[in-house]
Amino acid sequence: MSSGTPNDDTPSTATRFGEDTVADARELIGRYPQSRSALLPLLHLVQSVEGHVSQEGMAFCAEQLGLSEAEVAAVATFYTMYKRKPCGEHLVSVCTNTLCAAMGGDAIYKRLQQHLGSDGAPLGHEEVAGTPGESGSLMLEHAECLAACDLAPVLQVNYEYFDNQTEAGAVELVDALRRGDKPHPTRGAPLSDFKTVERQLAGLLPEDDDEFWTDVDGPSQAVETMRGAQLAADRSWTAPAAPEDVPLPEVEAK
Amino acid sequence: MSTPENAPLTPVLTRRWLSPQSWRLETYEKLEGYTAVRKALSASPEQVIQLVKDAGLRGRGGAGFPAGVKWGFMPTGDDKPHYLVINADEGEPGTCKDIPLMMADPHALLEGCIIAAYAMRSHHCFIYIRGEALHPMRRLYAAVREAKQAGYLGHDILGSGFDLEITVHAGAGAYICGEETALLDSLEGRRGQPRLKPPFPAASGLYAAPTTVNNVETIATVPSVINGGSEWFRAMGSEKSPGPKIYSISGHVERPGQYEAPLGTTLRELLELCGGMKDGIPLKFWTPGGSSTPLFTADHLDVPLDFEGAAEAGSMLGTTAVQVFNETVSVPWAAMKWTQFYEHESCGKCTPCREGTFWLAQVLERMVDGRGSEQDIDTLLDVCDNIGGRSFCALGDAAVSPIQSGIKYFRDEFLALCESNRPAQGDGAAESRDPVSQGSDSQAAQPVGAQA
Numbered sequence: 001m002s003s004g005t006p007n008d009d010t011p012s013t014a015t016r017f018g019e020d021t022v023a024d025a026r027e028l029i030g031r032y033p034q035s036r037s038a039l040l041p042l043l044h045l046v047q048s049v050e051g052h053v054s055q056e057g058m059a060f061c062a063e064q065l066g067l068s069e070a071e072v073a074a075v076a077t078f079y080t081m082y083k084r085k086p087c088g089e090h091l092v093s094v095c096t097n098t099l100c101a102a103m104g105g106d107a108i109y110k111r112l113q114q115h116l117g118s119d120g121a122p123l124g125h126e127e128v129a130g131t132p133g134e135s136g137s138l139m140l141e142h143a144e145c146l147a148a149c150d151l152a153p154v155l156q157v158n159y160e161y162f163d164n165q166t167e168a169g170a171v172e173l174v175d176a177l178r179r180g181d182k183p184h185p186t187r188g189a190p191l192s193d194f195k196t197v198e199r200q201l202a203g204l205l206p207e208d209d210d211e212f213w214t215d216v217d218g219p220s221q222a223v224e225t226m227r228g229a230q231l232a233a234d235r236s237w238t239a240p241a242a243p244e245d246v247p248l249p250e251v252e253a254k
Numbered sequence: 255m256s257t258p259e260n261a262p263l264t265p266v267l268t269r270r271w272l273s274p275q276s277w278r279l280e281t282y283e284k285l286e287g288y289t290a291v292r293k294a295l296s297a298s299p300e301q302v303i304q305l306v307k308d309a310g311l312r313g314r315g316g317a318g319f320p321a322g323v324k325w326g327f328m329p330t331g332d333d334k335p336h337y338l339v340i341n342a343d344e345g346e347p348g349t350c351k352d353i354p355l356m357m358a359d360p361h362a363l364l365e366g367c368i369i370a371a372y373a374m375r376s377h378h379c380f381i382y383i384r385g386e387a388l389h390p391m392r393r394l395y396a397a398v399r400e401a402k403q404a405g406y407l408g409h410d411i412l413g414s415g416f417d418l419e420i421t422v423h424a425g426a427g428a429y430i431c432g433e434e435t436a437l438l439d440s441l442e443g444r445r446g447q448p449r450l451k452p453p454f455p456a457a458s459g460l461y462a463a464p465t466t467v468n469n470v471e472t473i474a475t476v477p478s479v480i481n482g483g484s485e486w487f488r489a490m491g492s493e494k495s496p497g498p499k500i501y502s503i504s505g506h507v508e509r510p511g512q513y514e515a516p517l518g519t520t521l522r523e524l525l526e527l528c529g530g531m532k533d534g535i536p537l538k539f540w541t542p543g544g545s546s547t548p549l550f551t552a553d554h555l556d557v558p559l560d561f562e563g564a565a566e567a568g569s570m571l572g573t574t575a576v577q578v579f580n581e582t583v584s585v586p587w588a589a590m591k592w593t594q595f596y597e598h599e600s601c602g603k604c605t606p607c608r609e610g611t612f613w614l615a616q617v618l619e620r621m622v623d624g625r626g627s628e629q630d631i632d633t634l635l636d637v638c639d640n641i642g643g644r645s646f647c648a649l650g651d652a653a654v655s656p657i658q659s660g661i662k663y664f665r666d667e668f669l670a671l672c673e674s675n676r677p678a679q680g681d682g683a684a685e686s687r688d689p690v691s692q693g694s695d696s697q698a699a700q701p702v703g704a705q706a
Binding site: 031032033034036037038039040041043044065074075078079080081082093096097098099101102103143144145146147148149150151152156158159160161187188189197200201202203205212213215216217218220221222223224225226227228229230231232233235237238239240242243246248249250251252 | 261262263264265266268269271272275276277293294297298300301302304305308335344345346347348349350352353354357358378384385386387388389391392393395396421422423424425426427428429440441442443444445446461478480481482483484485486489490498500501502503504505506509510511512513514515527528545575577579583588591592595598599601
């Protein structure tokens, strides 16, 4: 039986999260043939409201989906993107998988740990510099391969790519974030904040058309991405010309 | 100038990437976009499957299973819903092809989805995209919106009577969800843990209904196959591994990037294309297709990088994520870093992988820290033997690849880390070694890598 069911003397978590969040949850659930499939999106959704996945957030998901809180907690704790404590305005993820690490990622992470630490203690994995909820606060984490190896070493701020990083450049970047600035990512939408992108990860993109397309049209055409295509164009190398109107093979219809 | 027959690069998937706003429908339609879907919808599903079989298109996600054969496993004449699920959970270390593809040309993936779904009589397709891939995810949402407005998705597509919905679904940070059955569990709102096979997804997949899971690059190739035909597709690559493939070259090379070449291209040829080794520092080791594929060395420059060639030389083609490391990088350190990754990403379901990766990481950390012994090498290999082939899914096999191949080719480097090979630092030093490395200081194990 779901333990997320509200009773008379405690306010429903749905109330705590507000009618808008309930409406968002309903919309997400409606996208799937079976409601439980909306659990990952709902966890992103509660994270977009609170800046992390709290016990109340998990209770909200349980209530919306008719699951037990234990079932939701089992899922929430499995995935690294769900943060169990308040994240700060931004999330800075430094790739320290082997290739990025060898290209300077380990040094960048270590430098940021020192730079953002206090009282001589380096900032640890998933620890926050500043006060969550305040402008310029940020959580630092080391991340596994971020699938941008040709642009190594990379880091992400709120999952937007900052490619070809250096120690000095990364320090400059976090200093800007701490000041409340929002430097533009190498590839991605104009920088927003962790809560805003978590809403997008839930599957709720900006409703305003201009905002939607400004995000979508954010840069992506890195030199590295296009290198092969560019080299082929420069040298007039192409795939063999495709013949016109090749018929599909004849087979017996079942 | 090369004639098209022997061009070293053959842009098919990447041919639109240079166009301004290549991700917009308008651009896609100008450059042959959504012509293949018209052709496919006017044929029968069986014809589409036969063409993909004839072309010999093999899965681009690592395993290389023939796509048409996989599609052919889907039942016909049953009354259950069928699902097509796209594996866009790109996370294999070194792999960085699907994310740029979805950013640059999301409509190619969508067109492939429509054709594949039609062939398998599926009316609901899910694209499971890695959560950290936020910008590609936005491009997919935009492409779905545009395609719907243009009548390529939804009800009665292009008047064919065929209906299809595509749902974009973000993951939440778990490498294991790239394993197809773990992906399905995750998509059902559960912890991403692999399922026992059989039953295979074609018999019992998403919601226990017939399901096919395909990689992004595989499906994005389908429109070109439909338009060009099997003979054209087979004009590239080798007999058993036909077609073009995106080779993602990263690491210590002059010009890392995405290079689309015929399957069977060698590292020597790829290095020529990307300007050779960075600053002329010699090559030491490389992966042909991600960290899960056993390492190669400078002796493997001429191995044809197709499914057969890589396997014959003792590795696997994997995702053609070519990570290149020069002489400054320590092999045991690299193996340790990768092992820490597998330890972190092991889902915990089966004992060999959960426990094995935990111990492998500790032994390697101890060795890299200079506190190893020759016996540790045997211990590593022994633990590897108890994981490889004995774990629930391929993550276990993958986890032992860098260690086994690293020791095979660079045993001396592992030996050099052993205490017995170090100059004596006074009596009793050996005794302080803790055999189960409880005192292992992972901080101390970190700053190795590129010592130069």
